[in-house]
Amino acid sequence: MGSCWEGIDESRLLIAPVPGANGDGSARFLSLRHPKSGVRTSYLLCNGLLQELHWFKQPYGSWFLGDYVSEDGSLYTATPIDPVFIMLPLFEDARMKKGDDPGKFRQLDEILFVNDYPGYQQLFSIAKDCMEIVCESKEIGSTKFFRLDDKKVFAWLYYKVCQLKQTLPALDQNYAACEEKDTLADSVSILGEYLKDDPWLKFLCDHFKLNLPEAKRIAADIEVCPSAIESPVGSSNFSQGKNTSEKKTGRNVKQAKKVKVETESRNIKEMFTRASRRRN
Numbered sequence: 001m002g003s004c005w006e007g008i009d010e011s012r013l014l015i016a017p018v019p020g021a022n023g024d025g026s027a028r029f030l031s032l033r034h035p036k037s038g039v040r041t042s043y044l045l046c047n048g049l050l051q052e053l054h055w056f057k058q059p060y061g062s063w064f065l066g067d068y069v070s071e072d073g074s075l076y077t078a079t080p081i082d083p084v085f086i087m088l089p090l091f092e093d094a095r096m097k098k099g100d101d102p103g104k105f106r107q108l109d110e111i112l113f114v115n116d117y118p119g120y121q122q123l124f125s126i127a128k129d130c131m132e133i134v135c136e137s138k139e140i141g142s143t144k145f146f147r148l149d150d151k152k153v154f155a156w157l158y159y160k161v162c163q164l165k166q167t168l169p170a171l172d173q174n175y176a177a178c179e180e181k182d183t184l185a186d187s188v189s190i191l192g193e194y195l196k197d198d199p200w201l202k203f204l205c206d207h208f209k210l211n212l213p214e215a216k217r218i219a220a221d222i223e224v225c226p227s228a229i230e231s232p233v234g235s236s237n238f239s240q241g242k243n244t245s246e247k248k249t250g251r252n253v254k255q256a257k258k259v260k261v262e263t264e265s266r267n268i269k270e271m272f273t274r275a276s277r278r279r280n
Contacts, residue, residue: 011070016078030119044078051078085194091148105145
């Protein structure tokens, strides 16, 4: 869908679920911390589901949006993300674990209160439904308390790795020729894009007998996207932060071809500018 937001001079093209098609009919951009880097990053909460944003742009391109031409040929896509990844750093900090002490139980609204990040409070119902996968919980009266549980986190991560390991060969034929250890390393590496090195990624590497640099190999190859749109719909800034333009999941992925420069081609921006002047 193409949209113009208040305070934005140019349109951006975003492919995302239509609000109301399935779910509660709402959609808003949230500014949250990236679960690995902590960098301010934009996410889309649409129909009660959390979506991460991806950015892609070819060297030359524009979009025709009705009678309007958007000079920025960027394409933004929204894809579902497991909210547990987003919540994990918050719940890890909230328990204030020291040594062998498992830490403290905390109320959910306490955990989700983060200075300068009101977007987390919009995820209250999502966190309430999904965080028991990786947390212990107890109720005192009508109040529920949560505490991150290492064993549950490790079991959840192990399950994620096993699922990725089974899925990758079906997505990319290059994996059919890969050894099982290579597919396993790629699976851990993909998850590592959303996990802090210590303790979670380190745990996976130790468990599967992988070295940490190998598990971080894919993440190092991924291009960093520039900031996207500022001043979005909603209460949070639509700043893209660090995201991926294209995830390279295969070991035999071919390098992109170099852009061929057309020496006699005209600047498309100049062409539309001239057309606009003639029309006026």
